[in-house]
Amino acid sequence: MTLVRTGLLVLGGILAVSGAELTTRPTTFTKDVAPILQAKCQECHRKGSMAPMSLMTYEETRPWAKAIKERVLTRQMPPWHLDKTVGIQKFQNDISLSDEQIATIARWVDAGAPMGDAKDMPAPREFPSYDGWQLAKQFGQPDLVLKSDSYTMPAHGQDAWFKPLTSVPLTEPRWVRAVEMRPGTPAGRRMMHHVLAYLQQEEPDKQADDFNVGPGLLMEWAVNKNYDTYRPNTGKLLLPGAHIWWELHLHAVGEEIRDHAELAVYLYPKGQEPKYRTRLMIFNATAVANGEAILDIAPNSVSETEAFHVLKQPARLENYQPHMHLRGKAMAMEAILPDGTRRTLSYVDHFNFNWMTNYIYADDAAPVLPKGTVLHIKAWHDNTAANKNNPDPNQWVGWGDRTVDEMAHAWVNVTYISEEDYQQWLAKEKEKSRQAPAERASR
Numbered sequence: 001m002t003l004v005r006t007g008l009l010v011l012g013g014i015l016a017v018s019g020a021e022l023t024t025r026p027t028t029f030t031k032d033v034a035p036i037l038q039a040k041c042q043e044c045h046r047k048g049s050m051a052p053m054s055l056m057t058y059e060e061t062r063p064w065a066k067a068i069k070e071r072v073l074t075r076q077m078p079p080w081h082l083d084k085t086v087g088i089q090k091f092q093n094d095i096s097l098s099d100e101q102i103a104t105i106a107r108w109v110d111a112g113a114p115m116g117d118a119k120d121m122p123a124p125r126e127f128p129s130y131d132g133w134q135l136a137k138q139f140g141q142p143d144l145v146l147k148s149d150s151y152t153m154p155a156h157g158q159d160a161w162f163k164p165l166t167s168v169p170l171t172e173p174r175w176v177r178a179v180e181m182r183p184g185t186p187a188g189r190r191m192m193h194h195v196l197a198y199l200q201q202e203e204p205d206k207q208a209d210d211f212n213v214g215p216g217l218l219m220e221w222a223v224n225k226n227y228d229t230y231r232p233n234t235g236k237l238l239l240p241g242a243h244i245w246w247e248l249h250l251h252a253v254g255e256e257i258r259d260h261a262e263l264a265v266y267l268y269p270k271g272q273e274p275k276y277r278t279r280l281m282i283f284n285a286t287a288v289a290n291g292e293a294i295l296d297i298a299p300n301s302v303s304e305t306e307a308f309h310v311l312k313q314p315a316r317l318e319n320y321q322p323h324m325h326l327r328g329k330a331m332a333m334e335a336i337l338p339d340g341t342r343r344t345l346s347y348v349d350h351f352n353f354n355w356m357t358n359y360i361y362a363d364d365a366a367p368v369l370p371k372g373t374v375l376h377i378k379a380w381h382d383n384t385a386a387n388k389n390n391p392d393p394n395q396w397v398g399w400g401d402r403t404v405d406e407m408a409h410a411w412v413n414v415t416y417i418s419e420e421d422y423q424q425w426l427a428k429e430k431e432k433s434r435q436a437p438a439e440r441a442s443r
Contacts, residue, residue: 028116079355090365142264188259222356285379314422
């Protein structure tokens with residue numbers, strides 16, 4: 001697989017704006033920049049949220065103008081670390097800036113970051129309080145809110161993993177159409193690295209399950225990953241007697257904090273059963289022996305690891321979320337089709353441990369793959385001094401749960417479909433391909 005590194009090469013061609021292209025109207029905050037910040041930045045950059053500064057007003061934004069320009073030019077912000085030159089590029093949750101938006105911010109800063117006419121300022125965005133759920137806009141209030149036990153993390157000390165069990169209060173099978181997770185308080189967000197919610201339940205007849213993978217993971221929370229929604233006619237199945245087995249990865253932040261995790265569950269109406277069952281799968285980018293991932297990164301080196309996973313049934317991949325730690329550099333997901341065709345699905349070329357971004361494919365872009373497809377997951381780790389996040393480039397690094405250890409896998413929601421469904425989808429795609437030339441010719 002040939003991949004081209006282009007993530008940071010944006011200064012030369014993309015942002016070279018000729019004089020003829022520039023409008024005679026000056027670029028201002030109120031007219032040009034504020035709408036960009038509202039659409040792409042203020043979800044985090046507001047008081048009480050995770051970002052270190054608020055960008056809600058001109059007065060709050062102006063002192064950071066040069067820093068903002070530098071971060072957007074290098075595509076460090078917003079946190080969208082996908083290579084835009086390869087693979088699928090249509091996502092439900094795309095928060096990246098367009099080349100035009102980046103150029104607008106750069107021109108504004110270069111012009112002295114003027115405010116502009118106050119009458120041009122858009123109405124301020126309204127955000128729910130912390131105790132409100134983001135998905136409530138779409139689905140209303142959740143049907144279930146499950147909470148883990150609380151844990152007290154001391155001000156100083158080693159990372160901790162807290163794994164309590166919470167029962168799911170259901171007396172009949174119910175299908176899930178969306179889930180949302182968060183720390184119980186804003187303070188808890190500071191100490192939680194990630195939270196896993198494993199679904200534990202007795203499958204009625206596991207041997208009859210064509211995919212034989214069990215219920216899997218219901219949800220993972222990490223910075224910049226807050227919820228999962230399932231496409232129409234798909235969902236996850238909860239059974240009576242189910243439990244959530246939590247895994248809270250906690251680290252000390254200089255003050256004692258006690259908190260818990262919360263999971264909002266949105267159910268399909270009673271009696272409504274989606275056709276497809278989605279499962280959150282882990283696809284390793286390393287070899288596995290005796291159930292243990294093998295990862296051995298030498299000091300002062302950049303390593304490459306890879307692994308292969310065969311789809312035993314046709315499937316649609318709903319998202320792509322790479323997971324590594326401080327030395328993580330890049331990760332690619334490639335599909336090798338049964339006929340030998342290779343297709344790069346997604347490539348994160350400048351992974352950032354601080355942002356566990358989940359790339360959710362748009363409905364018309366989610367890859368649908370035939371039985372026998374091999375998913376090729378390849379990861380790169382940078383254990384050199386050039387990696388500014390590296391705690392010690394002179395250490396050998398292996399697989400482990402601690403932040404100073406490493407991991408290499410992709411979280412992918414997989415919806416398995418029947419062979420008949422796949423053939424119907426394939427026929428529709430072929431028809432679209434036949435119609436496309438005629439449509440282009442008629443324009």
